[in-house]
Amino acid sequence: MTIETGSVIKVSRWRAAAGASLLIIAAMALGGCQTTSSADKIITGSTEPASLRATAEAARRWEADPGNSKLGIHYAQLLKGIGQTDKALKVIAELSGRNPQDTGLLALYGKELAAAGRGEQASDVLYKLVAAGKADWKIHSALGTAYDQQGRFKDARDSYREALKEKPGEISVINNLGMSYALEGNLPEAEKILRQAAQEPHGAREPRLRQNLALVVGLQGRFEEAKEIASKDLSAVQVEANMTYLRSMLAQPDPWQQLKPTAKANNG
Secondary structure, eight states: OOOOOOOOOOOOSSSSGGTOOOHHHHHHHHHTTTOHHHHHHHSSSSSOOOOOOHHEEEEEHHSSTTOHHHHHHHHHHHHHHOOOOHHHHHHHHHHHHHTTTTTHHHHHHHHHHHTTOOOHHHHHHHHHHHHTHHHHHHHHHHHHHHHHHOOHHHHHHHHHHHHHHHHHOHHHHHHHHHHHHHHHHHHHHHHHHHHHHHHSSHTTTOOHHHHHHHHHHTTOOHHHHHHHHHTSSSSSHHHHHHHHHHHHHHHHHHHHHGGSSSOOOOOO
């Protein structure tokens, strides 16, 4: 299993330069939240930079056929590539409205909302699939991510457990469950879950899972142990930078504020 990267909840400044994302709740849950929709694969499958000319051409083609999911998602992909996330969301929202029976589009819309940090909107969209009985484990995990963004940790963990009922042992969901406890401040429980996951065959192959474990251990003040865990995947310089940041974070009056998910502003 490969933990997919996609959208990430921004929860701390655990040295992006160190090459490890501090909290990959969304990266794991939402990156895996792919449906059978071919359009979904289009938006998540390419990392090529989008040119303004290509984006303008995609806009022209989609506007001539606004109900066409493939054209619309391609356009949204290009918009994201040039930093126009809000406009990309509007395109996906319009596609969902024009194709109300396409649960893949609805799932994609919820995922992209969460990717943009709009947890409340994302949970509203994703819960419709749950209520309609059309949610698979990926949707449940994505919904958990949206709840975590809002600080609704119990609801988030309920969603992750629903996902695990359908996909027992899924490392991405177990990671999200553990980090939900971390976000709430229950570090011992977070450590227990992440450590167990890291010892599983699939988990042992996931460096980002170990970095989350290192984070949780370090937040409890056990820096040497955290360094040992982190050093399995990062250079000595990167590890030391992370430990320095952790120490400074814990010295702050309210370090948990730096762990809480931050939603991006809704610019319309």
